[in-house]
Amino acid sequence: MKLTQLESTYKVTNLLLSGSLDITGVRDIEMDFSRLASGEQAVVIDFSGVTFIASLGMRMLLSAAKKLDNEGNKLVLHSVPPLVETALATAGLATILPIVKDEPDAISLLQS
């Protein structure tokens, strides 16, 4: 599992996740992820390289989203592969973690 911080011209933390968010994947990145998504500014995550997610990975996202929400910020996912999106929707997370098509849509959502 790999977590990369990308540059952004907007005031957001722009992240790219790739690999499997299974037990091993979550363990690999959760400390860095928690530090980067600590609440001060909105977080946009490119999910295009994520091949798997289950409740451990969802717990990591939800925990970050709650911290961000406390500061009036959002966590937005984009470019989510269909199976991963289905898993998030099945777990009821699609209603509280915005999922959009691509990065420009994520920025538009945050600016609206």
Add this chain to the structure above:
Amino acid sequence: MANYHTFKIKNTFAEIELLCVEINELAQTSSFSEQIVFCLNVCLEEMLTNIVKYAYDDKDKHEIEVRLEIANEIITLTIIDDGHEFNPLEADIPNMNSDIQHREVGGIGIFLTCKMANKVTYTRKDDKNVLKVLLTPHVVIL
């Protein structure tokens, strides 16, 4: 013709990780769709994690048996543990309507497994929990 595979692991996260890698390698050599492999992984990770976290009332080592039966593109996953009696099918369904601050992920694992599998059955036999998960190419969620 059916293929049978039996795995025995100890109740640690490290052993779950190794088992998932092994089962994935096995799935790669079969002609399963991406979605059935995805669902198999969700069921494996969720059910085994629950057992390691909650099934035992002591800190001893325990053996968990995982059986995989593959026949006509249908996967039957059976997980047997000697933890205390627990029927996951009777677990509370998480509240999907609460707002972000009140949303809990607890309970989601069992819920996801039941949604992604075609059928989940539970029996208590010889002081063991026996969970059987059936996955077919026509996965329910999609």
